[in-house]
Amino acid sequence: MIFSVIAFSLMNTVVKYLNDFSAYQIVFFRSIGTLFFTVPLILKAKIPILGNNKKLLFIRGLAGVISLTTFFQALNYLAIGTAVSLRYTSPIFAAILALIFLKEKIKPVQWFLFLLSFTGVLVIKGFGVDVDSIGIVLVLLSAISLGVIFVVIRKIGDTENPLVIINYFMVMAFVFGGIMSVNNWKNPNSLEWLLLLSLGVFGYVGQLYMTKALQSHETNVIAPLKYLEVVFMIAIGAFWFGEIYNLWTLLGVFLIMFGLLYNIYIKNKKS
Template sequence: MLKRAIQYMVISALAFTLLNVFVKSLNSFNVYQIVFFRSLGSLFFTLPFLLKNKISLLGNKRGLLVMRSVFGLISMTLFFLSLKYIAMGTAVSIRYIAPIFAAFFALLFLKEKVKPIQWLFFGIAFLGVLILKGFDAKLQFDEGIIFALISALFAGLVYITIRKIGNEDHPVVVVNYFMIISTVIGGLLAINGWVNPIGKEWLVLMSLGVFGYFAQLYMTKAMQVGETNVIAPFKYLEVIFTIIIGLIWFKEVYTLWSLIGILLIILGLTLNITIKKVKK
């Protein structure tokens, strides 16, 4: 079971990586058009699933479903925007500090307890962000760091909202809401700056939803068949895969300080996952 879970997580990491790479390559398209196609592509999977299994599209916790979708839309849009300014590995690493914001919001709104040592691990991860910001001379645009940080903040709100929804709604209903709202809003905002895709660009744009869907699907499968504290750290393979492809494909450059920052982020969050699941 462990081997299968790891295989699922590797597939998920690769799918997320390819999503990042294709988003990065679509420089001639505005971020809203990219959001539109990424969301539209996933609807080809979520809608048929819900209809086939006769699951209500409207769901039960409708207010929370809309809220989760809006938070997710903002997070996704800002993350895609950050990819236009900074190296992919840096953007992905910063996005992964979302659990820090989630822990803070859970403490504030859900009254959940956070172990003191978890704050230490969060501190290690956030130190990595500060090192990325302060010492990476290749970060020419502060906007990229800011966009990635705010994206992580809203991702933290997504986690809390999903926790509030709990088991009241099917996971695919939650994703379907997100994709429908993102498709509609992304499409409307993309109208003014719309660029007609040419040739292979259609394939690349439509593939965004495919990679996004399967990345989420296999990550869920991995969590279902393996223990979270053992499997979850493997999701950070996305950072490694993204850095490697960024170096080869986009000729991105990472300084020693930026690599140290990324390592600290992964280390802090991995330690947090381990201690949170082992000591309850």
Template sequence: MLKKAILYMIISALAFTFLNVFVKSLNNFSVYQIVFFRSIGSLFFTIPFLLKNNISFLGNKKGLLIMRSVFGLISMTLFFLSLKYIAMGTAVSIRYIAPIFAALFALIILKEKVKPIQWLFFLIAFSGVLILKGFDTGIQIQGIVFAIISALFAGLVYITIRKIGNDDHPVVVVNYFMIISAIIGGLLAINNWIQPQGNEWLIFMSLGVFGYFAQLYMTKAMQVGETNQIAPLKYLEVVFTVILGLLWFDEVYNIYNLIGIIIIVTGLSLNLIIKRK
């Protein structure tokens, strides 16, 4: 089950990476319009799947499903908003304190055990993120605040998914999230709606594709693995973002960036090893 959860989380991290890149490219649009298209695009996958497999849209743990959707909507909106104020890599890095929140919530709410040494490994991984991106004196405080609060709610998302467990199909969980996000995002986007042009339509629709697979596999991973064990693997998204930036945007990374990547992977690997023991 551990290997399967790890694979699911890696797929999710890759999909989230592409999602981040495309969201950043739509910087001129309202964050609510981006949330709307992100959600609508995913519904083209979730609704047909549920209908084909004769799975109830309502689910079993309705209260938790709604709670998870609200937490996810707040986290997603604030993260997209942070991208308007700070660089994509910086926003992603700050958001990666989410697994630390998740581990803390798991300890308090789910009573999952977190070994003291694991907190050290979490700190090592997070310090690697800081080294990876360096210190940007031009960062706007609004962006930092949005990213931190987004991370807090992302941690709550992890915990809520664990509470739902296997009582609801992963696509039901994602479908709830997308329907609620599409309704609220669409309503809030009306006043500042900008009509997409040309390739912007393709980019908008791709948000739903990458968002769907990112959310689906994150949900699957959290359902089959313990939160404090699987959630830190989201740090891999930072590594994928660096690689994609290098290949796609010809970004240049110095020795400190490479050291940061090594520290992140080391911290995550040590956590997994000690957890399995």
């Protein structure tokens, strides 16, 4: 999961830099770069490309497209550190969905920690610097979709090769992003071509290791580790993009991170 976080942090930085391009075009290029890896590897290993759990794979792919698109759109409204912080309320939704569909237990103190984390969201919205309501809605929709992804991958378990899971997502993103880009296309220059194609490389590495992590351990334990990305993105936002984070914003981020990271300790603590 830590390798995944580093890769996704680099991808998010490039996306923020390319904010003149539509979210649909970025989704399209994000998928192309990854498909260059997944399709040849699947064919070489002679893995059944359609997989075994087609319904779950489709749901994972659809949730991925929604999460990715709404997050990229949110970056047009929010500072990158704020957007990433809010998106990773996703473990809250993942834990609740895991309780319903996977029967994974949630201790009473975990509910308190989830509430504490969501209080951080309200602090950011109420007192943060230039926090746009549209951006909040988009990023929370992305977070809910990401929560669905965590649970679906956990449900799939080790019955599917990680490459197949990623490939479903990327094929659906390729089709959706390509269609939606027709009327929103901007011709990239040489550097922009390189950056757009790099999205798929970073995304592939991030997706592969996140999938492996989620397949190997309980959702409630693994998912909160993604909060390391928040630290990276706030630092990059401040030093690279010159974004401003006031004390209220940082307090909100702290509440989100504390609640979810302490959840790891609670989950692992023996009853």
